[in-house]
Amino acid sequence: MKVKSSILKIFFSIMVLTGVWGTYSNFSAHAQTTIQQNNRAIVLEWSQKHNVSDEFAVQNSLSLISPNYIPGSRQAYYPRTNIPCKPGDILITNQTSSSGLTGHSAIVLDIQGDVAEIKGLGYHPQFTSQSDFWSTNKYKVMVKRYPNATDRQNAANWATNWVNNHPSEKYKIYSIWITNPSYGTYCSKIVWDAFYFGNNHKVILNYSMGSSYYYDICAPYDLSGDSSMTTMVNFMK
DSSP states (O other): OHHHHHHHHHHHHHHHHHTHHHHHHHHHHHHHHHHHHHHHHHHHHHHHHTTOOOHHHHHHHOOOSOTTOBTTBOOOBOTTSOOBOOTTOEEEEOOOOTTOOSSEEEEEOSTTOOEEEOOSTTOOOEEEOHHHHHHHTTTOEEEEEOSOHHHHHHHHHHHHHHHHHOTTOOBOOOOTTOOOGGGOBOHHHHHHHHHHHHTTTOOOOOOOOTTOOSTTOOOGGGGGGOTTSEEEEEOOO
16 A cells, blocks of 8 residues: 555656646636636627627526536527427416416527516516426426517517516506506516517517407417417427
8 A cells, every 4th residue: 555655646746747737737627717708608699699788687687508508509499399499489388477367478589498588476577597487387388489580589689678678677467569667567468569569560469368358468378379370389288
Protein backbone atom coordinates (compact mmCIF):
# COMPACT_ATOMS: atom_id res chain seq x y z
CA MET A 1 0.00 0.00 0.00
CA LYS A 2 2.89 2.37 0.81
CA VAL A 3 4.38 1.69 -2.61
CA LYS A 4 1.07 2.50 -4.35
CA SER A 5 0.71 5.65 -2.28
CA SER A 6 4.20 6.79 -3.23
CA ILE A 7 3.50 6.11 -6.91
CA LEU A 8 0.31 8.19 -6.76
CA LYS A 9 2.13 11.08 -5.10
CA ILE A 10 4.81 11.00 -7.79
CA PHE A 11 2.10 10.85 -10.49
CA PHE A 12 0.22 13.89 -9.16
CA SER A 13 3.49 15.79 -8.68
CA ILE A 14 4.34 15.23 -12.34
CA MET A 15 0.85 16.41 -13.36
CA VAL A 16 1.20 19.59 -11.31
CA LEU A 17 4.72 20.32 -12.61
CA THR A 18 3.74 19.78 -16.25
CA GLY A 19 0.53 21.78 -15.97
CA VAL A 20 -1.64 18.79 -16.82
CA TRP A 21 -3.42 18.94 -13.47
CA GLY A 22 -4.28 22.58 -13.96
CA THR A 23 -5.77 21.80 -17.35
CA TYR A 24 -7.78 18.91 -15.90
CA SER A 25 -9.09 20.86 -12.91
CA ASN A 26 -10.19 23.73 -15.16
CA PHE A 27 -12.02 21.46 -17.58
CA SER A 28 -15.20 21.20 -15.49
CA ALA A 29 -15.37 24.97 -14.95
CA HIS A 30 -14.73 25.57 -18.66
CA ALA A 31 -17.49 23.13 -19.62
CA GLN A 32 -19.93 24.83 -17.23
CA THR A 33 -19.02 28.25 -18.64
CA THR A 34 -19.56 26.98 -22.18
CA ILE A 35 -23.01 25.67 -21.26
CA GLN A 36 -23.92 29.02 -19.67
CA GLN A 37 -22.70 30.90 -22.75
CA ASN A 38 -24.73 28.62 -25.03
CA ASN A 39 -27.84 29.12 -22.90
CA ARG A 40 -27.32 32.87 -22.91
CA ALA A 41 -26.97 32.81 -26.71
CA ILE A 42 -30.30 30.99 -26.96
CA VAL A 43 -31.94 33.53 -24.66
CA LEU A 44 -30.62 36.41 -26.74
CA GLU A 45 -31.71 34.77 -29.98
CA TRP A 46 -35.20 34.19 -28.56
CA SER A 47 -35.36 37.80 -27.33
CA GLN A 48 -34.47 39.16 -30.76
CA LYS A 49 -36.87 36.83 -32.55
CA HIS A 50 -39.76 37.95 -30.35
CA ASN A 51 -38.66 41.60 -30.12
CA VAL A 52 -38.22 41.39 -26.34
CA SER A 53 -35.55 43.77 -25.06
CA ASP A 54 -35.60 42.87 -21.36
CA GLU A 55 -33.33 39.83 -21.20
CA PHE A 56 -33.60 39.61 -17.40
CA ALA A 57 -37.38 39.36 -17.62
CA VAL A 58 -37.09 36.67 -20.25
CA GLN A 59 -34.64 34.58 -18.26
CA ASN A 60 -36.73 34.79 -15.10
CA SER A 61 -40.16 34.26 -16.62
CA LEU A 62 -39.62 31.66 -19.33
CA SER A 63 -37.90 28.27 -19.12
CA LEU A 64 -36.07 28.40 -22.43
CA ILE A 65 -33.92 25.41 -21.60
CA SER A 66 -36.22 22.49 -20.76
CA PRO A 67 -35.03 19.53 -18.60
CA ASN A 68 -35.07 17.38 -21.75
CA TYR A 69 -33.05 19.88 -23.80
CA ILE A 70 -30.58 18.17 -26.15
CA PRO A 71 -27.56 20.34 -27.08
CA GLY A 72 -27.62 21.10 -30.79
CA SER A 73 -31.33 20.35 -31.09
CA ARG A 74 -33.98 22.87 -30.14
CA GLN A 75 -37.04 21.15 -31.56
CA ALA A 76 -39.23 19.64 -28.85
CA TYR A 77 -41.99 17.09 -29.32
CA TYR A 78 -45.25 16.71 -27.47
CA PRO A 79 -44.99 14.14 -24.67
CA ARG A 80 -45.41 10.51 -25.72
CA THR A 81 -45.61 11.46 -29.41
CA ASN A 82 -43.44 12.21 -32.42
CA ILE A 83 -45.45 15.40 -33.10
CA PRO A 84 -43.17 18.48 -33.14
CA CYS A 85 -44.21 21.56 -31.16
CA LYS A 86 -45.10 24.51 -33.39
CA PRO A 87 -45.55 28.20 -32.41
CA GLY A 88 -49.24 29.05 -32.35
CA ASP A 89 -50.43 25.54 -31.45
CA ILE A 90 -53.43 25.65 -29.12
CA LEU A 91 -53.45 23.48 -26.00
CA ILE A 92 -56.77 22.56 -24.37
CA THR A 93 -57.15 20.60 -21.14
CA ASN A 94 -60.01 19.35 -19.02
CA GLN A 95 -58.73 21.04 -15.88
CA THR A 96 -61.40 23.33 -14.37
CA SER A 97 -60.27 26.76 -13.22
CA SER A 98 -61.00 28.12 -9.76
CA SER A 99 -63.55 30.48 -11.31
CA GLY A 100 -65.57 27.53 -12.56
CA LEU A 101 -64.72 27.96 -16.25
CA THR A 102 -64.71 24.47 -17.73
CA GLY A 103 -61.31 23.43 -19.02
CA HIS A 104 -58.09 25.34 -19.54
CA SER A 105 -56.13 26.51 -22.60
CA ALA A 106 -52.80 28.01 -23.59
CA ILE A 107 -50.89 28.95 -26.73
CA VAL A 108 -47.49 27.52 -27.69
CA LEU A 109 -44.82 30.18 -28.26
CA ASP A 110 -41.86 28.32 -29.75
CA ILE A 111 -40.52 24.98 -30.96
CA GLN A 112 -39.49 24.13 -27.39
CA GLY A 113 -43.17 23.95 -26.45
CA ASP A 114 -43.16 26.86 -23.96
CA VAL A 115 -46.60 28.43 -23.54
CA ALA A 116 -48.37 31.62 -22.52
CA GLU A 117 -51.23 31.13 -20.09
CA ILE A 118 -53.12 32.43 -17.08
CA LYS A 119 -54.02 29.64 -14.69
CA GLY A 120 -57.13 31.06 -13.08
CA LEU A 121 -58.47 33.32 -10.35
CA GLY A 122 -55.65 34.83 -8.32
CA TYR A 123 -53.07 34.28 -11.05
CA HIS A 124 -51.52 36.56 -13.66
CA PRO A 125 -50.40 35.94 -17.26
CA GLN A 126 -47.22 33.91 -17.34
CA PHE A 127 -44.82 31.85 -19.44
CA THR A 128 -44.70 28.15 -18.62
CA SER A 129 -42.32 25.47 -19.86
CA GLN A 130 -43.68 22.51 -21.77
CA SER A 131 -42.79 20.04 -19.03
CA ASP A 132 -44.48 22.11 -16.31
CA PHE A 133 -47.66 22.67 -18.34
CA TRP A 134 -48.13 19.02 -19.26
CA SER A 135 -47.30 17.65 -15.81
CA THR A 136 -49.55 20.18 -14.06
CA ASN A 137 -52.44 19.17 -16.32
CA LYS A 138 -51.67 15.47 -15.83
CA TYR A 139 -50.98 15.03 -19.56
CA LYS A 140 -54.71 15.25 -20.34
CA VAL A 141 -54.14 17.71 -23.16
CA MET A 142 -55.49 18.23 -26.66
CA VAL A 143 -53.33 20.00 -29.26
CA LYS A 144 -55.10 21.89 -32.05
CA ARG A 145 -53.20 23.38 -34.99
CA TYR A 146 -54.39 26.24 -37.19
CA PRO A 147 -53.51 25.58 -40.88
CA ASN A 148 -51.59 28.77 -41.73
CA ALA A 149 -48.06 28.77 -40.27
CA THR A 150 -47.59 32.54 -40.66
CA ASP A 151 -50.82 33.25 -38.80
CA ARG A 152 -49.77 30.84 -36.07
CA GLN A 153 -46.39 32.54 -35.68
CA ASN A 154 -48.02 35.98 -35.57
CA ALA A 155 -50.34 34.74 -32.83
CA ALA A 156 -47.40 33.35 -30.85
CA ASN A 157 -45.51 36.63 -31.20
CA TRP A 158 -48.52 38.65 -30.07
CA ALA A 159 -49.03 36.42 -27.02
CA THR A 160 -45.34 36.67 -26.11
CA ASN A 161 -45.29 40.45 -26.27
CA TRP A 162 -48.66 40.80 -24.57
CA VAL A 163 -47.68 38.67 -21.57
CA ASN A 164 -44.36 40.50 -21.27
CA ASN A 165 -46.17 43.84 -21.28
CA HIS A 166 -49.01 42.78 -18.94
CA PRO A 167 -47.47 40.65 -16.17
CA SER A 168 -49.89 42.04 -13.57
CA GLU A 169 -53.10 41.55 -15.54
CA LYS A 170 -55.87 40.06 -13.37
CA TYR A 171 -57.97 37.03 -14.18
CA LYS A 172 -61.46 38.08 -15.21
CA ILE A 173 -64.00 36.67 -17.65
CA TYR A 174 -65.45 39.10 -20.19
CA SER A 175 -65.76 39.73 -23.95
CA ILE A 176 -63.02 38.37 -26.21
CA TRP A 177 -63.19 41.51 -28.38
CA ILE A 178 -61.79 43.86 -25.73
CA THR A 179 -58.09 44.03 -24.76
CA ASN A 180 -58.26 46.85 -22.21
CA PRO A 181 -55.71 45.83 -19.53
CA SER A 182 -57.89 47.21 -16.74
CA TYR A 183 -60.58 44.66 -17.63
CA GLY A 184 -58.43 41.58 -17.04
CA THR A 185 -58.23 38.39 -19.13
CA TYR A 186 -58.63 34.62 -18.99
CA CYS A 187 -56.91 31.61 -20.54
CA SER A 188 -58.89 31.07 -23.74
CA LYS A 189 -59.21 34.83 -24.30
CA ILE A 190 -55.41 35.09 -24.53
CA VAL A 191 -55.45 32.40 -27.22
CA TRP A 192 -58.34 33.89 -29.20
CA ASP A 193 -56.97 37.44 -28.94
CA ALA A 194 -53.53 36.26 -30.07
CA PHE A 195 -54.90 35.06 -33.40
CA TYR A 196 -57.29 37.98 -33.86
CA PHE A 197 -55.13 40.92 -32.80
CA GLY A 198 -51.86 39.25 -33.79
CA ASN A 199 -53.06 39.06 -37.40
CA ASN A 200 -54.59 42.54 -37.70
CA HIS A 201 -58.15 41.30 -37.16
CA LYS A 202 -57.88 38.95 -40.16
CA VAL A 203 -58.07 35.66 -38.27
CA ILE A 204 -61.24 34.95 -36.32
CA LEU A 205 -61.30 31.54 -34.69
CA ASN A 206 -64.77 30.08 -35.03
CA TYR A 207 -65.78 28.89 -31.60
CA SER A 208 -68.88 27.08 -30.45
CA MET A 209 -70.96 28.82 -27.82
CA GLY A 210 -71.98 25.57 -26.15
CA SER A 211 -70.13 26.00 -22.86
CA SER A 212 -70.04 29.79 -22.86
CA TYR A 213 -72.44 31.31 -20.38
CA TYR A 214 -72.02 34.95 -21.35
CA TYR A 215 -72.25 36.50 -24.78
CA ASP A 216 -68.87 36.77 -26.53
CA ILE A 217 -67.18 34.58 -23.95
CA CYS A 218 -64.91 31.93 -25.45
CA ALA A 219 -64.46 28.99 -23.07
CA PRO A 220 -61.45 26.67 -23.50
CA TYR A 221 -63.44 23.81 -25.04
CA ASP A 222 -65.03 26.30 -27.45
CA LEU A 223 -61.67 26.79 -29.16
CA SER A 224 -61.90 23.27 -30.60
CA GLY A 225 -65.00 24.31 -32.54
CA ASP A 226 -63.02 25.74 -35.50
CA SER A 227 -63.29 23.08 -38.22
CA SER A 228 -60.25 24.47 -40.05
CA MET A 229 -57.95 23.31 -37.25
CA THR A 230 -56.38 19.87 -37.06
CA THR A 231 -56.24 17.81 -33.88
CA MET A 232 -52.58 16.87 -33.57
CA VAL A 233 -52.71 15.21 -30.14
CA ASN A 234 -55.63 14.20 -27.94
CA PHE A 235 -55.01 12.71 -24.50
CA MET A 236 -58.34 13.89 -23.09
CA LYS A 237 -60.21 10.78 -24.26
